[in-house]
Amino acid sequence: MSHAESPLPESPTAVDEFSLGELILFAESHELKTLDAGRLARTSPHTVARFLERLAVDDRRVVLRLLNIEEVADVLSEMESDDAAEVLGRMRENRAVQVLEALDPDDSADIFGELKKAEQKRLLGGVDPQTADTVRTLISYPKDSAGGVMTTDVATVSRQMTVRQAVDHIQTLNNRFEHIHYVYVVDDEGKLIGTVSMRDLVISKTDDSIGDIMKSELRGVLDVMMDQEDVALEMAKHNFHALPVVDSGNLLLGMVTDDDIIDIINQEATEDFQKALGAGGDEAIHDPILNSVCRRSPWLLVNLLSAFFAGGVISIFEEQISHLTILAVCMPIVASLGGNAGGQTLAIVIRTLALGGLERKDSKSVLIREAFKAGLNGILVGMISAVAVGFLAGRWDVSIVLFVAMILSMTYAGLAGALIPITLRKMNLDPAQSSQMFLTASTDIVGFAIFLGLGSLFLL
Amino acid sequence: MSHAESPLPESPTAVDEFSLGELILFAESHELKTLDAGRLARTSPHTVARFLERLAVDDRRVVLRLLNIEEVADVLSEMESDDAAEVLGRMRENRAVQVLEALDPDDSADIFGELKKAEQKRLLGGVDPQTADTVRTLISYPKDSAGGVMTTDVATVSRQMTVRQAVDHIQTLNNRFEHIHYVYVVDDEGKLIGTVSMRDLVISKTDDSIGDIMKSELRGVLDVMMDQEDVALEMAKHNFHALPVVDSGNLLLGMVTDDDIIDIINQEATEDFQKALGAGGDEAIHDPILNSVCRRSPWLLVNLLSAFFAGGVISIFEEQISHLTILAVCMPIVASLGGNAGGQTLAIVIRTLALGGLERKDSKSVLIREAFKAGLNGILVGMISAVAVGFLAGRWDVSIVLFVAMILSMTYAGLAGALIPITLRKMNLDPAQSSQMFLTASTDIVGFAIFLGLGSLFLL
Numbered sequence: 001m002s003h004a005e006s007p008l009p010e011s012p013t014a015v016d017e018f019s020l021g022e023l024i025l026f027a028e029s030h031e032l033k034t035l036d037a038g039r040l041a042r043t044s045p046h047t048v049a050r051f052l053e054r055l056a057v058d059d060r061r062v063v064l065r066l067l068n069i070e071e072v073a074d075v076l077s078e079m080e081s082d083d084a085a086e087v088l089g090r091m092r093e094n095r096a097v098q099v100l101e102a103l104d105p106d107d108s109a110d111i112f113g114e115l116k117k118a119e120q121k122r123l124l125g126g127v128d129p130q131t132a133d134t135v136r137t138l139i140s141y142p143k144d145s146a147g148g149v150m151t152t153d154v155a156t157v158s159r160q161m162t163v164r165q166a167v168d169h170i171q172t173l174n175n176r177f178e179h180i181h182y183v184y185v186v187d188d189e190g191k192l193i194g195t196v197s198m199r200d201l202v203i204s205k206t207d208d209s210i211g212d213i214m215k216s217e218l219r220g221v222l223d224v225m226m227d228q229e230d231v232a233l234e235m236a237k238h239n240f241h242a243l244p245v246v247d248s249g250n251l252l253l254g255m256v257t258d259d260d261i262i263d264i265i266n267q268e269a270t271e272d273f274q275k276a277l278g279a280g281g282d283e284a285i286h287d288p289i290l291n292s293v294c295r296r297s298p299w300l301l302v303n304l305l306s307a308f309f310a311g312g313v314i315s316i317f318e319e320q321i322s323h324l325t326i327l328a329v330c331m332p333i334v335a336s337l338g339g340n341a342g343g344q345t346l347a348i349v350i351r352t353l354a355l356g357g358l359e360r361k362d363s364k365s366v367l368i369r370e371a372f373k374a375g376l377n378g379i380l381v382g383m384i385s386a387v388a389v390g391f392l393a394g395r396w397d398v399s400i401v402l403f404v405a406m407i408l409s410m411t412y413a414g415l416a417g418a419l420i421p422i423t424l425r426k427m428n429l430d431p432a433q434s435s436q437m438f439l440t441a442s443t444d445i446v447g448f449a450i451f452l453g454l455g456s457l458f459l460l
Numbered sequence: 461m462s463h464a465e466s467p468l469p470e471s472p473t474a475v476d477e478f479s480l481g482e483l484i485l486f487a488e489s490h491e492l493k494t495l496d497a498g499r500l501a502r503t504s505p506h507t508v509a510r511f512l513e514r515l516a517v518d519d520r521r522v523v524l525r526l527l528n529i530e531e532v533a534d535v536l537s538e539m540e541s542d543d544a545a546e547v548l549g550r551m552r553e554n555r556a557v558q559v560l561e562a563l564d565p566d567d568s569a570d571i572f573g574e575l576k577k578a579e580q581k582r583l584l585g586g587v588d589p590q591t592a593d594t595v596r597t598l599i600s601y602p603k604d605s606a607g608g609v610m611t612t613d614v615a616t617v618s619r620q621m622t623v624r625q626a627v628d629h630i631q632t633l634n635n636r637f638e639h640i641h642y643v644y645v646v647d648d649e650g651k652l653i654g655t656v657s658m659r660d661l662v663i664s665k666t667d668d669s670i671g672d673i674m675k676s677e678l679r680g681v682l683d684v685m686m687d688q689e690d691v692a693l694e695m696a697k698h699n700f701h702a703l704p705v706v707d708s709g710n711l712l713l714g715m716v717t718d719d720d721i722i723d724i725i726n727q728e729a730t731e732d733f734q735k736a737l738g739a740g741g742d743e744a745i746h747d748p749i750l751n752s753v754c755r756r757s758p759w760l761l762v763n764l765l766s767a768f769f770a771g772g773v774i775s776i777f778e779e780q781i782s783h784l785t786i787l788a789v790c791m792p793i794v795a796s797l798g799g800n801a802g803g804q805t806l807a808i809v810i811r812t813l814a815l816g817g818l819e820r821k822d823s824k825s826v827l828i829r830e831a832f833k834a835g836l837n838g839i840l841v842g843m844i845s846a847v848a849v850g851f852l853a854g855r856w857d858v859s860i861v862l863f864v865a866m867i868l869s870m871t872y873a874g875l876a877g878a879l880i881p882i883t884l885r886k887m888n889l890d891p892a893q894s895s896q897m898f899l900t901a902s903t904d905i906v907g908f909a910i911f912l913g914l915g916s917l918f919l920l
Contacts, residue, residue, distance in 0.1 A: 198641060202658055259696075274811060284812070297840055300841050311789045318789065331792070348743055349745065357745065436896075
């Protein structure tokens with residue numbers, strides 16, 4: 001090679017890795033066994049994880065057999081923990097134990113929590129006592145709490161140490177700590193008293209004491225039981241790369257890093273969106289068809305019940321409709337606009353709640369403002385509808401009723417679009433849970449009632 | 461104090477800061493001027509920013525006058541850049557210039573980009589030439605590209621340096637660099653050839669050369685023009701705290717850190733959710749009422765047009781409805797279930813697209829699978845509806861028509877729920893853009909046509 005005279009690369013080596021598309025081609029042509037193991041090992045674990053999620057269990061094993069323990073651990077840590085547990089449950093015990101030990105303790109605990117009790121017991125007997133202890137502690141915290149997402153691989157120092165002693169101490173820690181950028185200062189009892197960044201260590205004099213260079217006014221210390229959504233909000237609020245996790249007695253238990261938070265934020269956003277539209281919060285597009293169907297059907301049954309109520313409202317006015325069928329023609333216009341005007345409000349309110357932007361005392365003013373916004377748009381679209389119906393059907397009396405009904409039903413829709421998520425939250429339920437279905441159920445019923453009610457009063 | 465004998469704190473000091481609720485009370489009682497400046501300065505800039513967003517422009521100035529230049533810069537960097545620009549535009553020129561210089565270059569450029577041309581020119585004349593240069597370069601990149609979100613405050617070293625020389629060099633960099641955890645290695649032309657983490661510097665021997673300890677096989681190097689959504693995906697894929705940004709010639713231009721990414725991910729999730737339901741992507745709940753109304757009305761007008769088409773479909777069957785009003789009663793059941801079954805699919809597909817989980821070649825199988833899922837649920841809810849209508853109305857012929865219509869319309873809804881976002885993406889439009897409105901428009905029209913069509917064929 002012409003670069004022989006240069007022992008160091010002139011530019012960063014492009015990583016020779018598989019793309020997800022290439023991997024899928026291997027699966028489709030049933031040639032998984034011919035995958036180049038070296039190139040697979042260089043492929044980003046994230047890509048391999050996305051690939052495995054699309055494969056049947058047996059094919060997953062074929063692929064993972066090409067990787068060594070460390071590489072398997074990296075891939076499993078990028079998969080959903082239930083999928084990873086399924087893979088792990090089918091490995092030889094010896095290999096499964098090694099993978100569990102190679103995983104970061106937090107990932108290890110997540111995956112472990114998805115195993116059956118019997119499997120847990122069997123594998124926990126195999127792993128080294130220290131890992132077993134850590135895993136036992138971590139699975140005792142709720143999966144979506146700070147304790148459930150933290151890592152326990154934290155570098156701690158005491159404030160009496162000099163910078164040189166601290167650096168020597170960090171050097172003795174094993175290579176699991178490669179992503180650590182903060183060192184936490186604890187007292188003799190393990191209580192958190194300060195933080196030092198790696199950068200502080202780099203730029204301080206070697207005989208400075210840790211107590212002198214540490215930051216002791218700490219922002220964003222997380223309680224171990226804090227919900228992961230709140231953890232994500234704290235993390236977005238403070239621009240740190242990691243926040244320490246303590247118990248109620250300020251004992252340092254671990255830390256949450258912001259690459260964990262990125263996954264949590266994506267996951268929570270997906271959950272909110274999918275639940276709001278009545279799908280499963282953690283439903284994935286490649287899930288088996290029957291799983292998806294079963295996740296979605298309960299909400300459709302709720303929807304069916306509400307649709308029957310809406311139908312019931314219409315049936316009260318059957319007599320009027322048979323005399324004036326234009327009512328049946330205009331009915332869905334009122335319902336559709338109401339549902340969508342409400343949906344606009346719903347989206348804003350759910351996201352504002354998710355990002356912690358709504359104080360409880362704001363509720364009243366938000367309800368009024370959102371009703372007002374939707375009502376103003378009701379005047380606009382109501383006016384256009386009225387003119388259109390007047391010209392198309394030649395019934396200006398129907399126009400006037402439609403105009404009034406649209407303003408009223410859209411005002412109601414704005415109110416309901418704010419009220420539903422805010423009420424769900426007050427009841428400590430997820431504000432996003434199928435809000436759109438509750439919303440359109442109520443806007444249908446109210447819209448039909450207002451329009452047909454006004455129609456039967458003034459038009460017949 | 462009894463702790464006099466202990467020069468160092470025993471536990472981390474709780475930060476004495478205002479909560480957002482407390483600040484709002486001051487605003488509501490018009491006592492902003494009595495705010496304790498010291499406590500305000502200790503309050504998290506994020507909280508102060510959320511507070512300012514709720515205030516009128518004059519009140520914002522009253523609050524910001526209590527803070528020094530650095531603190532004002534911290535608060536502005538946490539605000540939406542258009543709001544921050546408005547605040548900056550009303551400061552005395554001298555103060556505005558100082559704030560611009562104190563801001564991180566990426567924030568500075570974001571805010572600058574929102575100023576009017578004349579204001580830009582005026583202020584740019586005031587700031588020091590180096591900052592002015594950086595800002596000019598940064599605003600030349602699209603706001604939502606890697607170049608638009610990166611910071612140019614990057615610590616670079618050459619590979620010939622020893623660890624000690626590198627550390628000495630980093631110590632000379634100003635304190636803007638406090639959050640840096642990686643050092644980039646560049647050649648004489650400024651091209652990126654490797655990375656070194658602060659941890660590597662800490663644990664290496666001081667006379668090791670940077671060339672020996674650097675990582676030269678680089679994953680996740682970002683092109684300066686890469687879209688911020690893709691940047692966020694790359695960041696989620698690699699568990700690094702920062703990724704370097706280069707131009708097409710591999711020249712190092714800056715880096716993107718994952719605390720920037722957290723904001724981007726939150727922002728993109730909000731945009732997708734709000735746009736999907738027809739609200740403004742960056743609409744906020746405390747925006748002035750008329751702004752919100754104007755953002756939402758165009759989509760409601762589109763919705764109105766489609767609702768008139770749905771009404772038009774119904775009007776074709778007016779004759780039949782007047783003879784058999786139960787058609788009008790059941791109509792909204794078909795439409796409502798179709799809309800919601802489609803919404804479930806829509807949510808899954810939009811989120812999967814957003815997280816990069818859908819390859820283009822998946823499209824066909826996704827369309828078929830989603831139609832099938834919705835169709836299966838159509839059989840379930842169709843059956844229940846049919847039985848209920850049969851018993852309630854005693855018309856089993858209507859039941860059968862309803863059953864068939866629900867299966868067909870929900871199958872269509874599943875198809876449409878996948879087709880709409882996938883098509884929008886193929887057209888290089890935002891898959892989330894008001895998808896729910898397009899969806900319910902089409903499910904209404906198709907649902908009414910199928911149900912009323914079958915009804916008029918078989919029931920009359």
